[in-house]
Amino acid sequence: MTSTTTTPPRTPSTTKGAAVAPAATHHADGLDTLVLGRRIRHLRTLRGMTLDDLGAAIGRAASQVSMLENGHREPKLSLLSHVADALGVPLTDLLRTDPPSRRAALEIELERAQRGPLFTSLGMGQVKVGKSLPGDALEALVSLVGTVQRLLTEHAATPEEARRANAELRAQMRSQDNYFPELEEHARTLLRGIDHAGGPLGQRATADIAAHLGFTLHYVSDLPHSTRSVTDLANHRIYLPAGNPGSSDSRSPLLQALASHVLGHGEPRDYADFLRQRVQANYLAAALLLPEDSAVPFLQEAKSERQLSVEDLRDRFAVPYETAAHRFTNLATRHLGIPVHFMKVHEGGTLHKAYENDGVVFPSDALGAIEGQPVCRQWTARVVFGLADRFSPYYQYTDTTSGTFWCTSRVQPSSQGAFSVSVGTPFAHVRWFRGRETTERTASRCPDPTCCRQPPEPLADRWADRSWPSARPHASLLAALPVGVFPGVDTTEVYEFLDRHAPQTP
Template structure:
């Protein structure tokens, strides 16, 4: 696509350099001076034939006219000023346009551009409310459901990367993960002073990836590196909004998971297990040496696409609130008025809550639950971290439970949620006894009152990142 503003300013600069008037250039190309002026002001795109005529008249090539660089620093400022005045934000201000004249100094233009940039920042900060984020998350989850949570293009990318380093299958070792970094042109550096707001930092200038020296005992050290590599491979640029930030996170997590549990070998493994009616998230975890959560995620990526099994996934905090959720099996997840699931409370009779009461936390927990849309079988496990205890659950409709180990469980509960009488509304006798005789002191989550973290990379302190890179950058040769 032609940038009519840049092309127009280049034509004006070339005309001026050659001492031509608007009339003279118009005569040379067979157009009126007014039509040339419209082109120079970037208000009309040129067809190829017209471009060739301008190039001949100005004694340059078409490629030179199409150069993306502004013809001068002054022209760059004028182009930027024109561009913001044609934008939606400037239009909402109700201000008259600023004529771009020679009398308008460079400093004045820079001041206007700076003020506009600050307005954009404040506007973006204002719209990045929890409501906006929840809407974006709801849209993204619907898109994932539409494709069965299977991203074929990312599976292909993972396969090509693994082939490039000669990985033949089985668990992905840390050595192979390092080989991937080398293949992509990066060296690994383990540091003790990584900014607290980051999981890793990629130095694109010097081809370095910095990861923490001391890994959390509940984290997979390969995942942090693979996620950093995934962002590079996918060509992610600085996100322009929270929806794009979320999409990038989903893509990097997916590609990292596809590298840890490759599709071809995982599908063969799962198909054999299905034929034996022994599907198990634990077995997938053990076969590829990953965390239970990674294995559960990958199961949802592959189960519907390759096994024909609809599923749902839940990660629930011990308080009962949803951290992550996905479904394509018509289970009714708790939602707010915006359709968002994250932060909502799961029914206390679901497997995701009942598993916290299980005495045996070493063995997988299985349960049938009668829900408004049918009976579902679920398998759940507790995963502990520095942020608390979480349950990871994978479920499927009753008809598909026959493919899973643990289908013979006798544990069964009934749930009528979202009906408030199911588990949210206290029984009548208890309410009558205690409603006016108690006053609980709520443990308020401060994040409920806070705006979303600001910045393109939500919550990341850019100053800390740049200071870190400055400290660790290799000395100039």
């Protein structure tokens, strides 16, 4: 991710329907020519002036005034000063950013839609937007365009698009070593705001950050099943599950909710934007739990002693192993000069999520997506599932087609089954890590199918024509990706929940 700047919340539509994605009518100086044109037309008609009258007053042809009012040209400030004088208003009145009337707002929205990619892609003819267009027809057209745009947006997240968005995001993260200085500074500012002295961030300090940002916390038993938390921005409340079922760290859902608020996240524009927001929120939450100013000296000392360990980082900051592993990838390359990779693999052998900047080659599909791809049985992330001892860290060298890598891995349970979480580095950098003395070593020839995709020949000869497995497919195998502004979230359920819990106004 080359930038962590997020878009502000989307401005609500002026219609009762969904908002239409506007075509660009803003110019480099921030001037919106459509709004400007409608303000000039509104003021001209109020004064009973014709196009010829205004044109004569400013020394321009009526056709030029019409172009100005329709937003087809960007005027110079000197011309706008003449227009303001002719209309008898201050220049600031012309430059206001709000439409002069509801009718004008609807006309602007329809004009933007007609100039945008939606009309072009549908091959639709243009509707003349003028005073002859009845108000009810204008309302219906804008609402219809908004509905079409919403439906297209909701159904745009095809599996192919999602996989491509994941691949692009991972490439951007790799390009900057999974380190985001802007988010580190956000974390630093928040910790200063509560006078955090450094080290682990306890539950009390987490609540202090919420209070510092003006939020009260409410633990409830009926949180919508599709959410980890719900933020009521109107009443500055954050709702969290009582007991935090399914979460190994009760601080994370709260910090992620606060991160989205701090970063100004609005409704995601598309699935890629949704993924970026999730990565940013998770990153900022981890940067608060393991502050850079405390974690980096701890890791640098461990490196100097050649005793780098994800377990030690976990224990020092009292976080889950996966959080410590993620955070290690944020800091290892930037501050320690060590390239790394991270993997989370389901017990079924499929890759759940991963990151690398050390040259390891993950299994991928034709689009470059890695999620759901089978991981080689010889890799540490798969071998660890076969161990009797799942409490001790496991270390292994793996010779692959892209070089030799050392990894450490642990297995953790979840409601979706067991997952292994692994952190690794190329052989040239293993000297800094605890566990480098391991004698465990395997060789992987993947993607060569004879490595582990195909069964050994004796087994195949014995069972190929004498067996028929009944597959247990993932529930999502044939389903489309969840639709909606926030994929997978039942918006109606969330709004009904907020209605139940919002403070009653007298």
